[in-house]
Every structure is written in structure tokens, then in C-alpha cells.
Amino acid sequence: MNMSHQQGQELSGAGFRLNDPVFVTEELRMLREQVRRFVEREVAPNGESWEAEGKIPREMFRKLGDMGLLGMQHEEEYGGTKMGALASVVFGEELSRSTFGGFTASVTVHTDMSASHITRVGTPEQKAKFLPDLIAGRKVCAIGVTEAGAGSDVAGIRTKAVRDGDHWVINGTKMFITNAVYGDLLILGARTEGLEAGARGISLFIVPTDTPGYKVARKLDKHGWLCSDTAELVFEDMRVPAENMLGAENRGFYAIMQGFEHERLMIGAFCAGEGARAIELTLDYVRARQAFGKSLWAQQATRQRLADLASKAAMIRALTYQTAAALDAGQAVSRETAMIKSVGPEILHEVVHGCLQLHGGTGYMRGTPIERMARDARILRIGGGATEVMLEEVAKRM
Incomplete structure (x- = not known):
């Protein structure tokens, strides 16, 4: 494809057409069309029923996984495509055109805001254990940082993790967590040093949601994003294996x-x-x-x-x-x-x-x-x- 045609490619419809930047490649334009077709085929006809149910069918994640759309932040050896930030932006933009923000939020929390931590700081063993299922859409991931008293102020989180032999025992709460009700894994931020340590005392953990002590206190009823599940979580003496610490201790912030x-x-x-x-x-x-x-x-x-x-x-x-x-x-x-x-x-x-x-x-x-x-x-x-x-x-x- 010659450059003049690339510059003239028009990708939006209904009278408001925006050209892609000249650095957007043919591969990314093909990705855009693939996601747009998925939205037209799967999301647009069904989104209203998902809003009423407050839930996105698990098969949607599997279908996205089958299309290779859940692995753009992950390495090929685990089933990903490692396409980079521009690919994620194309993906997020096209999902957002569905007009169902809850669907976009749930999917991108999985792809770009939670599972991506495993790729960035996880060990080879953690990547091999968790990423293939996440990339394939067989499991859904969430990120647990926000608390009722610590939203934008991440250094203020109070959920506490205490080492006990080959486990960490975690107690505390999280609030406004997307994918926490129906998801399978939680990337959890917890304090491994006292509050006086501030940002220097926080660590990350990979927590399967069926871990004893992981409790959904309530599914939250929101103003918008109705089809995404959002929860308040409580952890009561939740024991997480030490090998599930994600990244270095006290470097989670x-x-x-x-x-x-x-x-x-x-x-x-x-x-x-x-x-x-x-x-x-x-x-x-x-x-x-x-x-x-x-x-x-x-x-x-x-x-x-x-x-x-x-x-x-x-x-x-x-x-x-x-x-x-x-x-x-x-x-x-x-x-x-x-x-x-x-x-x-x-x-x-x-x-x-x-x-x-x-x-x-x-x-x-x-x-x-x-x-x-x-x-x-x-x-x-x-x-x-x-x-x-x-x-x-x-x-x-x-």
C-alpha cells in the first residue's frame, strides 16, 4: 500500500471521519477492522441484555482470546502477540465505539490494567502458570488497589500482608474493583511494611478468587458501566503462597x-x-x-x-x-x-x-x-x- 493511500484511509463513519496518523501501520488498521467487526457482531446486538444482567458472558472473553485480542501486551511464548501501546489504543478505541462502556472497562481491565502486571514484573514460573489462561480468555483478571480510604492516594492503602512461613496472610478490604465478582484472578496491592513506610511498603500478589478468605462483600450498584461487575472485597486471614508475590517485596507501588x-x-x-x-x-x-x-x-x-x-x-x-x-x-x-x-x-x-x-x-x-x-x-x-x-x-x- 502506498503512502498517499495510507494517509487518506478513513476509518470512522456517519459523517465524522478521522484519518489515522501516518505512523499507524497496515497491521494496526487490520486490527481495527477486526475489533470493529467483533463489536458489530457480538456487542452491539447483546449489550443491552448484559446491562440488564449486570454481567458479561464468559464466552465473550473466550471469543476475544480465540481471535488473539487478549494478548497484545504479552510475550508470544505464552500465547501473546506483544504488539505494543499503539495496538492497545486501537483496541480500546474500537471497543469504546460500541457505546457500552462497561464492556470496554471489563475487557481492558483484564488486558491492559491487571494481567499486564504479570508480564511486566512476573517470574518465568508465574508467567507460565497464569498467562496462557488469561490470554486465551479461559480466566478473567482484576486489579485490586483502591480502598474506601485510598483511591487516588495509592500510598495510603491499608490492606495488610504478614509473612507466615511459606505464605502471606492478608487482611483488609478493597473497593470499586472491576471483574472482582465473576473474575478468576486478582492482582492485589497490600502493605508489607507499616504505614510509616508509605509508598515503600507496598507489594503485589497474584490471588486466585477462590482462595479461602477472599470474600465479595457486595456487588456494587453503579451509576454507569452497568454490565461490568464491580465489588467491595474483604480479605479475612487469606493465605497466599509466597511464590505468588508479584515482583520484589515492597516495590509494588x-x-x-x-x-x-x-x-x-x-x-x-x-x-x-x-x-x-x-x-x-x-x-x-x-x-x-x-x-x-x-x-x-x-x-x-x-x-x-x-x-x-x-x-x-x-x-x-x-x-x-x-x-x-x-x-x-x-x-x-x-x-x-x-x-x-x-x-x-x-x-x-x-x-x-x-x-x-x-x-x-x-x-x-x-x-x-x-x-x-x-x-x-x-x-x-x-x-x-x-x-x-x-x-x-x-x-x-x-
């Missing part, structure tokens, strides 16, 4: 921070996909909706509002792709990922609520994609680091 960098990049992908889809849906609506003798699209105020929202959505998409390319090139991107997390969800919030406004009363009705997207978008300004905290992260790096 730094592994978590490295994982957050990728998580923030993925949130940029969410914002890109959901923002573009919201604009597409709204363009369709305002072109068809008649008011005062002409379509809403014929009203200058409508056109200019959508043009403004589309421009902002395009900017966060460009920053996300550029940052992913830099990360794949080995560059430091902690400042840029903090920028993505601080600005992207704010832009998405403006986009989806602006689009809902243009839908009028229809946009306020349950069962319409734009109403669901407006609810789902709200958590992105909180989860993974609140906007206010992320702005401080950017300021530190100025």
Missing part, C-alpha cells in the same frame, strides 16, 4: 505507577472512541430531526456546537496516539499520560452531554445510546486518578 501510565493511555483511547461515536450518532439525529420547518443541522448554532465538540474530540485522540507512539519508541511519557487523563475525560464529558442536549428529550430516555454514554463517561473523571489529582501530576512534571 512502583509497579502500580507503571501500570497507571498505561491505564491513563487507555482512558485516552476510551475518550477517542466514545467521543467520535457520540458525534456520529448526533449527526445522524440532527440531520433527521425537523424543527421550525427545517432540520436541526440547518440551524447554525447546531452546526457550530458539533464542530466545536468534534474538534475537541479530535485533539484528545491525536494526543493519545502520539503518546502511544512515543511509548512504543521507548520515550518517557508520564507527563503526557497524566495530561491525557486530566483533559480527556473532561472533554468527553463535554462531548457526550453536548450531544445529549442536541438529542432533546430523546437523549434523556433510558435505552438510547447517548443517554448510556453520558452516564458511562462520568466515571472517567474519577477512576484511575481524579482530574484534580492528575492536574497536579502534570504540574509536577512542568
